[in-house]
Amino acid sequence: xxxxxxxxxxxxxxxxxxxxxxxxxxxxxxxxxxxxxxxxxxxxxxxxxxxxxxxxxxxxxxxxxxxxxxxxxxxxxxxxxxxxxxxxxxxxxxxxxx
Numbered sequence: 001x002x003x004x005x006x007x008x009x010x011x012x013x014x015x016x017x018x019x020x021x022x023x024x025x026x027x028x029x030x031x032x033x034x035x036x037x038x039x040x041x042x043x044x045x046x047x048x049x050x051x052x053x054x055x056x057x058x059x060x061x062x063x064x065x066x067x068x069x070x071x072x073x074x075x076x077x078x079x080x081x082x083x084x085x086x087x088x089x090x091x092x093x094x095x096x097x098x
Contacts, residue, residue, distance in 0.1 A: 034042075072078050083089055
């Protein structure tokens with residue numbers, strides 16, 4: 001994922017939001033006695049997540065569709081392999097014993 005440029009500053013409100021989200025997800029209960037180390041890790045993770053550039057789902061879907069259209073000719077599930085080149089084709093037997 002592409003990162004945006006610029007600095008990110010977080011305050012205690014961001015940490016409180018993260019604590020709320022963790023509680024809502026059902027993660028390990030976070031209480032008011034969170035250690036300084038845990039809080040620093042949380043702030044670092046929030047900084048990393050805040051620095052990512054986001055794109056709209058409609059643009060991502062359009063890009064994905066364009067990629068699929070551009071590479072459809074190379075996909076053996078869309079354009080089947082000719083039977084003469086298929087190593088997994090069924091062998092035809094001309095005589096069968098009953």
